[in-house]
Amino acid sequence: MEELMAGKKMSKKKVDDEMSKKKSHEEEVVKDEAAEATPEAVEDTGADELTKMQEEIGQLNDKYLRLNAEFQNYRKRVEKEKSDIFKFGTEKLMIEMLPIMDNFERALQASAAENMDSKVLDGIIMIKKSLDEFFDRNGVKKIEALGMPFDPIKHHAVMTVEAEDGKEDHVTEVFQDGYELNDKVIRPSMVKVSH
Incomplete structure (x- = not known):
């Protein structure tokens, strides 16, 4: 039984060693990625997002202007129809x-x-x-x-x-x-x- 317990301790130690190796490897990968993310790269990502947002704002503004123009035309048409009904x-x-x-x-x-x-x-x-x-x-x-x-x-x-x-x-x-x-x-x- 002692041998069984000693085997469990050994395997637990192996698992802990494996886990610490994995953890240190992941930390190194994160450090490498952080080192690669230079301020220029961060600025490029921010500039791309800003450009996309500006394009989206422009598209939404165009859509708003078109809808507003359509509504104004509709309102004028209804006013004319109402006037024509009154006149004729x-x-x-x-x-x-x-x-x-x-x-x-x-x-x-x-x-x-x-x-x-x-x-x-x-x-x-x-x-x-x-x-x-x-x-x-x-x-x-x-x-x-x-x-x-x-x-x-x-x-x-x-x-x-x-x-x-x-x-x-x-x-x-x-x-x-x-x-x-x-x-x-x-x-x-x-x-x-x-x-």
Whole structure:
């Protein structure tokens, strides 16, 4: 048994010797690495990290600027859409009201040709005046066409005629008035054009 105990002591001593050799070898390796890490090497590592960080900051700044520009464009687009809804939200109603205006104008023209009761004529004039005021309040304006140069956006040519006074491409007759809503043509004038 003593031999067994003596063997254990010997092996424990061997293990301790091995461990101390390993430890001293590791310390030498660490010292060698520390000696190799000169101030220049440390500065190079720091400079590399600084350069990487500056590049990352630049990329993040570019991303921020792009996102900010996109947001500003979105905000402007929403503002314009909201403004357009306000300006042109009544467009459909105004377009549907135009035939009513046309009928009152025809009634006034017919009353001039015929002897109409003055009370009926006064009623037609009052209603026409109310419609004119309604259109004015809502931004609807009649397109001036007679004698004006032909504009394919504002005028719809249904007939042409030889120019008698030398004015080519001018409106010589209006068959149906055109209208604009806040400077947007909602119905072009139907016209006869000289050529």
